[in-house]
Each structure stands twice: as structure tokens, then as C-alpha cells.
Amino acid sequence: MNQTDPDYFVQGIIDGNRRMIAKTITLIESSLKRHQTLAFAVMEKILPHTGNSIRLGVTGVPGVGKSTFIENLGVYLADLGHKVAVLAVDPTSQRSGGSNLGDKTRMEKLAAHENAFIRPSPAGETLGGVAAKSR
Numbered sequence: 001m002n003q004t005d006p007d008y009f010v011q012g013i014i015d016g017n018r019r020m021i022a023k024t025i026t027l028i029e030s031s032l033k034r035h036q037t038l039a040f041a042v043m044e045k046i047l048p049h050t051g052n053s054i055r056l057g058v059t060g061v062p063g064v065g066k067s068t069f070i071e072n073l074g075v076y077l078a079d080l081g082h083k084v085a086v087l088a089v090d091p092t093s094q095r096s097g098g099s100n101l102g103d104k105t106r107m108e109k110l111a112a113h114e115n116a117f118i119r120p121s122p123a124g125e126t127l128g129g130v131a132a133k134s135r
Helices: 006-014 018-029 034-051 066-079 107-114
Strands: 082-088 114-122
Touching: 006 018, 006 114, 018 034, 018 114, 066 082, 066 107, 066 114, 107 114
Parallel strands: 082 114
Antiparallel strands: none
């Protein structure tokens, strides 16, 4: 298998390989046409393996404790043996085009847990705190 084969990414996800999960998210977020074609094929192949998770959205004004809540809940669940993934979406500055993407450093205990995966992503031009490709 190679990096142009959807099975390369799918197997990495199924194996729980953090590096492959991160690479796959980067592939899905890419705007390059060849990446979008491969990302679609990966999503088609991974779909039969999904459906056994619970999604929870957390939103609020800055400083309210979202990251603290997510870390505490995530560590609790991970300690119980559950796999926890945090897809943190940070707003993108209209002026600079950049995002803070600091959630991984704010959730230090969760980021180091073997049952956890944290991926910060910029919201881009999407409003409402959810990136266009968060699905």
C-alpha cells in the first residue's frame, strides 16, 4: 500500500495510529483536487467502520472553560478505556487569516493520554465554530 491508496489511510485509522489519523484529517481538509478525490475514496471505505461513537459539541464565549471541561471529561472517559477524539475548531481571523490552534497545549493531560487524540483545525471562512469539513 502507498499514500495514493485509500486502504493505506483506512488501515491506519482502524489501527488507531495517531499519525495516520492526523494525516487523513489533513488530506480531508486539503483543497487540492487530487487530495479531495483520495479523501472521498477514504471516507467511502471507512464509512462501514463508523457509527459506534457519540459526538458532543461544546461551544461558548472565550474564557468560559470549554477546554477545561473537555479535558476533564476526556481524561475521565479515556481512563475508563474509551477512545476519545477532540476535533477543536478555532475561529479564523478575518484580518490575518490565522487561527490560535492552542487547544492541544491547553489540554496537556488529555493530549498525553494513550486513549486520546486531539486535532486543532481552523474554521476558515465557515461561521458558527464548525469547520466545513468537520464531518
